[in-house]
Amino acid sequence: MRSAALRFCPVLLLLFANLHLGSAAAVKKRADKSDFLVPDPYSRKCPMGTYLANDSVSCVPCKKDEYTEYPNDFPKCLGCRTCREDQVQVSPCIPTRNTQCACKNGTFCSPDHPCEMCQKCQTRCPKGQVRIAPCTQHSDLQCGPPLDDNSSFSTGVIIVTVLLAVIVVLLLVFCWRICCCRHHGAGDGGELSGKPSAVVGMARRTSNPSVETQKKLVPVPEGDPIALLRRSFNTFVDCVPFPEWKRFGRALDLEENDLYLAEQQDRVSLEPFYHMLNTWLHKQGSKASVNTLLETLSQISLSGVADRIASELIRKGYFQYEVS
Template identity: 45%
Template sequence: THVEEHCKEQHGSSKCSPCNKNEYIEYPNDFAKCLGCQICREDQVELSPCQKARNTQCACRNGTFCSPDHPCEMCQKCRPRCAKGEVELAPCTPYRDRRCGLPAGTPSSSSGDTMLIVGVVVSPIILILVSCVLWKYCCQQSAGDRTGVGSKPRTAVDSLVRQLTRCCRGGPGTQDNILNEQLSQDQLPLRASGVETSSSPGPEAKPRNNLVPVPGKDPVNLLQRSFDIFAEVVPSAEWRRYGRALDLLENDIDIAMKNDKGSRESFFQMLKMWHNKKGMNASVNTLLDTLQEMNLAGVAQDVSTRLVKQELFQYEER
């Protein structure tokens, strides 16, 4: 059903009427009219017709599929057959491509890839361990040379280690200088970017002030009146992405955009659909926060300013 006449008394009720033919609404709502039923595309078949409380159910034709994890803009053809040496693991369905793989008991080629990955991961670890051992060995030898304690005749291994590492050349002071230089280099990117390296915390970004409805007016009516301002300020190129960010289904967005496609009315209908789904949990602050999450903070600020200027909402007192 949809609202034919809104309630006029404070404790009255609205007059509702059933949807007409080829119309539906799946959720409790305050729409002035029902939504138009979906018409299956040429590459789809109709699984069940449209009903007053459920939209038309469509699916891809035989030999084609659409993943349920992605918007079904068009059905894709399934793989006609498996490649040579492979067998069919799962058939083609309207929601998944044909799956192929090696027969059971056949050694997988992925084992070689696994060994390669293990080698790539383990080799640096071994290299680090060897470097640590050489470092410790070299420094111990150098300490023995300086103190004269524990010194032993040099062997071929000692000479080779010294040539490979040269880790203690110049004594402990040299190592301290190398460490200090490394620490200094680590600080350069921070200083270049203007980040303070001191322990005192910097100023935090000022959070957006929440809005509350103007006292004495119907909050639901104020929220719906705000949709016109959102439609005016939010760039049309971002409307679909905005709908997805509000957790609307792709089909819901398509239905809203079918009415006066490309106009502000279609965006208005999309927000009404969102309001219809959220019910009492719908809030203008959710719409503004979603814009900020989409890196459209400037748009959110512009909308907030207009809502306050038109006396629909006011900033919440802290």
């Protein structure tokens, strides 16, 4: 009896080994299937570092020299950027981030403007001035008059005094505008209007709909309208919050493909915004107008930004109010 039991032991061990290997294979198969990426069930977008496959039900990882920085539904990944000859690579391109480039030592490029070419830094300050800040990849050598301890303290006091004065003036203006809004709201029926104001540079409409007091911007005399409009793009890029550029483009009736092509430009230098505005200008042709851009900003609840842009364009001497 005991010898028979011993004969069955190898058989039982063999069956147990087969059962264990089969279970391990099933677990591995399930694990492989769980690693398969699929779009987010709510936004239908793939995670960064992937793109939406042709079947629209799976996300495919980006290949070498490709990337996607945000959740997307792109049909393919974006091509990685190649640093120019006057730049050095700060960090390489990875599936979730584009190549990061910067100007070489001794050169700089202001982050407020498109970095089309790195500029050489000053090697020394003019006579009678001292170095305040060294040259960096984003700014030139900063120079100024020499300051002793007393003058530094006096300058600090003056700066603080000016800042406090500015804050007080802004608070007074803010309170005055609130009082004026309440006064006008009571005259129209005792309620404040919740609608956004008109574009800056345009007066409010009168209570009589047949009478309009809106003022539009026109190019300064002898100025080329298209050239001045293109020159004003810098002001729009500086004033409109960069995260709003896509919403601005859609409000200008640009197609998603136009925004997709613009998005492939260098994000660091705000190139997508410039590319979007140039695409809009190309499509509009002679019908393009700065007033269209300002009115569109007002329509997407950025009337305050539109006001600031209109004032800045008049200050720079590009446009003036239309004389009725």
